[in-house]
Amino acid sequence: MTATTVVPDGTLTRDVVVAPGMCSGGSLIFGRIGDWTWASVAQSCGVNVYAARTVTGDPAYLSFYYYRVRGGAVVHPHGLTFGDELTVTSRVFQLGGQSVLTLHRLAPVGLFPPGEPLAAKEFYERPHPDCMYAENFNRWLARGTAGSNQGLTPLAPPDFAYEHLPVLPNEYSPRTEAGRARAEGGFHPSGPEGFAEVGQARTSEHVLDVVRDLNGAGLMYFASYFSVFDTALLASWRALGRTDERFLRRRVIDQRIGYFGNADPGTVFAVTLRLWRDERDPEREIADLVMRDRATGRFLAATAIETGGPA
Template sequence: MTRPRSEDLVEFDGKDTLTRRVTVSLAMCSAGSLVYAKMGDWTWEAVNFASAINVYTARRPDGLPVYLSFYYFRVSGSEGLYPNGITLGDELDVTSRVFDFGSQSVLTLHRISRAGTLPDQESLDPVEAYERPRPDCMYVETMNRWISRGDEKSNKGLVDASPVDFRHKHLSQLPTAYSPRSTARNARKNRSFFPSGLPGFAPKGAPFRTAYALDVARDLNGVRLVYFASYFSIADIALSRAWRASGRDDRHFIDRVALDCRLGFFANADPGAVFDIAVQIWQDERDPRHEFADIVISEQGSDQVIAVAGIRTLLRESDSATRGAA
């Protein structure tokens, strides 16, 4: 298949794979959550094609709305291509493949590359994404669950639901070894993707704690649930505060290379909610340029875990030098 020249034109192979060429616009690039929002749009778009239903207006049998919510989201990059390194005018090729994950869930893989660097017929195999990633590509893994409101006036008590006519059995199944189900489940249970830390990494100081009041003007989506991309922004806000508290400035935060970012979404929240956020930064004892941030977002008053994030970062040389001298 030939890749289209614009995001307005996409090609679908009739089963599970969607390709598109994207020009990075103002609406999808920033040091914050905009690029993750766009990746989420690509997931919804791919599932919309592959499942042959309108995911934007999906309904359960009794007619109430059903939403394709994000449960687990991971972006893996490299120094050549990483989420906060995408900038205005970049041209990207995006290949998206949707996998059968049952009647109430779906998993989507995306491969992002610089436009024209891969052959047009290059397929996306799970082995590539999970075991042999290309050094010049970025990979996105999203696990989504169909949910519906248990109480139409609240964002709490969301329930599993499957939309009418959701087609999934024709899709390929992801090998069990690659399934993120246990990864997300353990992150929720342990409040960390790496409860014992990463091998070779040591804690960099004590955990940093901060609070965040849910912003109803920015953090809610069109159906008044907390928008999944807002959690990326909230995690980054907490991390940037931790950076400032350690004596680093905003420029170093903007210049960081986010090599791996994973986020588990475990609950929603009502307007007026305040989040307690704990950030533990770990530093590679072999190479101080590499850091890992463990971030736990819980609701103030109930201590319910709302989301857990793990962000592995490569620091620029100037930042490493500054920190070494501090």
């Protein structure tokens, strides 16, 4: 990866060569995009996101609240392989004093002129069909109780500078969609319009894996949510008689995750999945998944994964 360049409107650009640690049939690319988000916020907001502290000196974490990925015809989440060359363009927008939103465009090298800016309208209204886009809505949180991942409270570090950032137009704000998913218990609790349910709802369990699922701060790693959901989706595919090879070739068109709670070691997740197929296009499906703490029923996360035919 070359050094990050910044154009006058605050757009950050990275030239990236896809390495083994950022491509797979799992969550590696989502973790790497999250790293780019932290780096972008650090550079754009003048705050050390890796060692941020509240006014009382306690650690402050730039947590993920909503994560959306839109795959293109050429670049999509599970279509990357060793040596692919990408231009990653990022831009940070203000979303209040406790939150921030970062947009990323992953484009094949040479598709855009050098320094081509990234406008919000491109992401939300005119995405390039060959590109992959990611939207990260992050909130500053701090632990309310030492040693516990429950009861995290919104609290930004005092050196978080955001007033100079471009303002995201209200019509693009993810607050409404994330808030609705939180209130209704999922992105598609009654199924998307024009889709028919495939099979029956399935609930599987996942024990929080302290080796894989926790990050260096002892919190459940945001990319692990992708893995837990994908594991449940794979089990459903197998139950429908589909092969692992087909699962690995799936093309994610759109995926949204809402992060509504964290978890402590020993937590057992109950993950409920419903699968919906487009009545007009049988290659297009949406998996709607909800994660809860099995012991308490606490709502932790939800995702909607839209897939098309094999890439």
